[in-house]
Amino acid sequence: MPTAFRRTARRATLATLSGLLGAGLLTAVATAPPAQAATTCSGTAAIYGVLPDNRLTFSTITPATGELKKVVLGADLGFEARAMATLNFNTVLVTSTAGALYRLDVLTNNTSLVLERPPVKLFDSGWTHDKLTYDGHGHLYGTAGGLLLQYLVSQPKPTGSAHIGQRREIGSGFVLKTLAAVGDDRLLATTSAGALLSYKIGSDGGWSRDDLKTSGWSAFDQVVSPGGGLYYGRIATTGAMYWYKDANPADGSGADIAYHNDTPVNTGGWTQQLLSAQPETFSCTTSVDPLDGTDIPAVKAAGRDLMNKHDGGAWNSTTQWNCLSQLWDRESGWRYWADNPNSTAYGIPQALPGSKMDAFGDDWRTNPVTQIKWGLSYIDGRYGTPCAAWTHFLDNNWY
Structure with missing residues (x-):
């Protein structure tokens, strides 16, 4: 390690x-x-990542304290990754810089992280998204050139266009620094200026936005969420990871976000170029x-x-x-x-x-x-x- x-x-x-x-x-x-x-809330926080040398990582964080519980490293993916989204515990989608979309079939435990088979190429080209995220309810979101796109994922291990389709353009102007799914058709994003934004996507493709914070989030180049209002942000310059808890992620307000800056997950070490949380492993009822x-x-x-x-x-x-x-x-x-x-x-x-x-x-x-x-x-x-x-x-x- x-x-x-x-x-x-x-x-x-x-x-x-x-x-x-x-x-x-x-x-x-x-x-x-x-x-x-x-x-009450319960669950875990599981995060996949890709290092600059294209090796896969898997980390778990204790939600109660923000403490990093474990991290394991996997093999080189064999291609240069650009964006990623976690579908479930053992299925991750990753795009390449060449525009291909791959499915990773992951096997992991406390000590090892391996691929069940070599990366499965689902599409040869066309996936030029700079960001991807999956909401845990069948919708894959991505941005490309400021355009927000939505896809329907109909199988836990999609094999191609038969299982990833119904491409819908949600809107333009989505020039975002980070993008994460926080629930069913709910997205969290940050901008280069440091704003923290929340989006709700309607069944007709329409959308609404709430400005949770107008500043203060510019240092993060990666923000992910395992659900339940739990947010993790990585600072690229130091490799630090911080955690936050939104008491009600659906209320459109950032006033109830608890900042745990005094107890970061780590003050350094998060060197992955990409991070993606397994969706809805943490939930509140x-x-x-x-x-x-x-x-x-x-x-x-x-x-x-x-x-x-x-x-x-x-x-x-x-x-x-x-x-x-x-x-x-x-x-x-x-x-x-x-x-x-x-x-x-x-x-x-x-x-x-x-x-x-x-x-x-x-x-x-x-x-x-x-x-x-x-x-x-x-x-x-x-x-x-x-x-x-x-x-x-x-x-x-x-x-």
């Missing part, structure tokens, strides 16, 4: 912050604050019947259910549950209003500061489900399993 991807500075920051978790005795306010509408957070047995039951489902059921065991149950018994008593008097740690997992949990829902102060999902993601990215986190707590009195 190139030194460019090392996380030394990032780990040092997290170690300092994490060292305060669990330190000191925790107290809770006398009464729990009233619950609000329950909007709103419940009209939120869990009664004052019913601790019910909260713990929800916690076990969420733990059992985490990472495809990898933690679904009595052993892991016993570790998680004891860990958060000690930290907070599973109270969503638990407040550490010696720090700004808050909630069931004692996030420090509590506002970190906004990545998993803007109701992080009062929704135990939001807090539990954040806590599971934190444990996964930091320790790997609840038992590893519990062991660390027993040795150090923090996790």
